Amino acid sequence: MTKPRQYHITTFGCQMNKADSERMAGILEEMGYHFTEDPYAADLVLYNTCTIRDNAEQKVYSYLGRQAKRKQEKPDLTLIVAGCVAQQEGESLLRRVPELDLIMGPQHANRLQDLLEQVEGGSQVVATEPIHIVEDITKPRRDSTVTAWVNVIYGCNEHCTYCVVPGVRGTEQSRYPEAIRAEMEELGRQGFKEVTLLGQNIDAYGRDLPGTTAEGRNKYTLTDLLYYVHDVPGIERIRFATSHPRYFTERLIKACQELPKVCEHFHIPFQSGDNEVLKAMRRGYTHEKYRRIINTIRNYMPDASISADAIVAFPGETEEQFENTLKLVDEIGFDQLNTAAYSPRPGTPAATWDNQLSEEVKGDRLQRLNHLVAQKAAERSQRYAGRIEEVLVEDQNPKNPSQVMGRTRGNRLTFFEGDINELKGKIVAVKITEARAFSLTGEAIEALVTA
Ligand code: SAH
Ligand code: SF4
Ligand code: F3S
Numbered sequence: 001m002t003k004p005r006q007y008h009i010t011t012f013g014c015q016m017n018k019a020d021s022e023r024m025a026g027i028l029e030e031m032g033y034h035f036t037e038d039p040y041a042a043d044l045v046l047y048n049t050c051t052i053r054d055n056a057e058q059k060v061y062s063y064l065g066r067q068a069k070r071k072q073e074k075p076d077l078t079l080i081v082a083g084c085v086a087q088q089e090g091e092s093l094l095r096r097v098p099e100l101d102l103i104m105g106p107q108h109a110n111r112l113q114d115l116l117e118q119v120e121g122g123s124q125v126v127a128t129e130p131i132h133i134v135e136d137i138t139k140p141r142r143d144s145t146v147t148a149w150v151n152v153i154y155g156c157n158e159h160c161t162y163c164v165v166p167g168v169r170g171t172e173q174s175r176y177p178e179a180i181r182a183e184m185e186e187l188g189r190q191g192f193k194e195v196t197l198l199g200q201n202i203d204a205y206g207r208d209l210p211g212t213t214a215e216g217r218n219k220y221t222l223t224d225l226l227y228y229v230h231d232v233p234g235i236e237r238i239r240f241a242t243s244h245p246r247y248f249t250e251r252l253i254k255a256c257q258e259l260p261k262v263c264e265h266f267h268i269p270f271q272s273g274d275n276e277v278l279k280a281m282r283r284g285y286t287h288e289k290y291r292r293i294i295n296t297i298r299n300y301m302p303d304a305s306i307s308a309d310a311i312v313a314f315p316g317e318t319e320e321q322f323e324n325t326l327k328l329v330d331e332i333g334f335d336q337l338n339t340a341a342y343s344p345r346p347g348t349p350a351a352t353w354d355n356q357l358s359e360e361v362k363g364d365r366l367q368r369l370n371h372l373v374a375q376k377a378a379e380r381s382q383r384y385a386g387r388i389e390e391v392l393v394e395d396q397n398p399k400n401p402s403q404v405m406g407r408t409r410g411n412r413l414t415f416f417e418g419d420i421n422e423l424k425g426k427i428v429a430v431k432i433t434e435a436r437a438f439s440l441t442g443e444a445i446e447a448l449v450t451a
Contacts, residue, residue: 007033008042012059013050015198015241016169017083019149020109021048024082025141027112035141039063040070044078049085051164053343057085061096068099078102078119082109087168088346090128100124107154107170110134130170135179146394146425148192150183151175152225153199153206158244160271161282161350162314162342165200172201172208177220177228188234193392193425195232197225197240203247223251230259236427237261237392237409242309243268246284248293257300263409264301268293269309269338273328274321277314280350287328294332303383305410307336312365314342316355322365329372335380335410336438337373341366378437381412385435388445389414392427396420413439 007028011021024046025035036042045067050056064081071077080102081093087105094100101119105128108115118125133154142148155170156163184195199205206220213219222240230238238261245268256262270290272278278286297304310325329337341362344351389408397403397415404418406428416430423444430442 004032004034005043006036006041007044007046008036008039009046009048010039010063011048012056013048013052013084015149015196016106016151016154016200017048017050018143019140019151019198020083020106021046022140022142022149023136024048024109024112026139027110029141030139031113031116039067043076044080046080046082049081049083051084051088051168051345053340054345055343060085064097064100068097071099078116080104082106084164084168087128088164091126094124094126102126103128106168107131107133110136133173135175136183142192144192144394145190146192146392147194147196148187149198150180150187150195151199152180152197152222152240153202153204153208156200157204158201158246158284159282161280162311162345162348164345164348167347169200172204174204174206174209174220176209177225180225181229181232184229184232184235188232191234191425193235193427194237194239195235197222197238199240200242201244201247202240202242203244203249203252221251223249223255226252226255226259226262230261235261237263239263239265239411241267245270245290245293250296253297253300263411264304265307265409265411266297266304267307270328271309271311272314272317272321272325273310274317274324277317277321277324280316281311281314287324290328291332303410305335305380305412306332307338307411308334309338309340310369311340311342312369313357313362315344315350315353315357317342317357317365326369326372329369329376333376333380334373335412336377337369339366339369339373374437381435381437381440383435384408384412384432384440386432388429388431389440389442390427391416391430391442393418393420393423393425395424408440414442415439416442416444418444 009021011017039045047060049060067079078101082104086103093103103126108127115125115127153174155172156166157172205222206218209220211219273287275286391406391414393404393406397405403415404420404423405415429445432440432442434441
């Protein structure tokens, strides 16, 4: 008997890529491949790539260089680049790394088996043409047995001047609510407890699907979707990401308050606290509108946790404009903020402008913003001290095996003493004894839900 071929996937980038990787892993397992942690022991290596910033892209090239060398000694190695760099670079990747067997854009993830059959037929394959995403009929190999991603809308139709996503992920394609619910029901049956609904601009959900209501609204919206899926048996928590301030509605906020399974956590990137910069980014809202959204959320749910993304040193950003971002961060008090220095990306308008800022300014502003973020997050975190929080246990604490870890409804990572075999997938009431900026420690009081 021959040894089964082993595969390895390394995933870069956002949750969409993670979800795609899980589906591709599922396809490979159905084809008889076995997973290996070690990329240098595998017979098939797949890099699922990200190109949101230049450093994300460069990382892939260094990994690929080593694998290309390995392939010279091991000609039966199958080498695949999937995801957003694959989509962006397409055939030019073949010139850069001639050892590649397959280059496949994100829209082609579910076609992996098909594409591999073409590779086995002896071709180098490039699959980057825009297609209608075929519904996922295979079984994903999910990384967790407790929490799962569920795509609700693929692609993005916005035109943020810095961003590669619309170019690499294509135009918006929503899944029908029935398909989403069916996937969640299956997850519920398999014992999953938490689902995160995914979209690059999840507020756009449904606008590409046909039909309007009597009031003239789109027949399908994210709010309606939440009402439609919130009672799926077994699923105890529902999250969604990423929200766009331009389309965020009060109806959605009300739904989150009303539906007990929907967690009080909102991830709403603002990118900049300055209206001129927002305009140059073509974001379609002002900082005043952003503040109104946060106020409305806090009126309905005073304790809601708020996270966001921000970019510093966008082309032309003045010191004063940057200070408006600091001001917004100071005044809102985010529970978490992902920050990045602007990175010019191929094919985006802002990359061609002649008012780019120096690396020095980028580094300086990023550091000042991060400092403020950590300080504010630590302040926000203090509200948890002494409180009892519901924690859904996901895993053992890798740094301390006598502890388990999970997340509060507000998405704070929380550690406490406990046995993972007994607690995995359970929601536990935990008294918080220590609150750090981005994580908590506590003591279990009782398991609220038994599986
Ligand atoms: N769809 C989401 C986020 C998409 S990308 C949204 O609209 O907010 C994730 C984050 O990467 C963005 O929120 C932004 O903060 C950051 N980002 C995107 N393009 C970037 C670029 N060219 N340089 C630096 N950061 C960027
Ligand atoms: Fe990029 Fe803007 Fe779309 Fe977000 S909304 S993915 S930042 S283009
Ligand atoms: Fe990166 Fe593509 Fe996501 S560029 S952030 S992996 S959509």
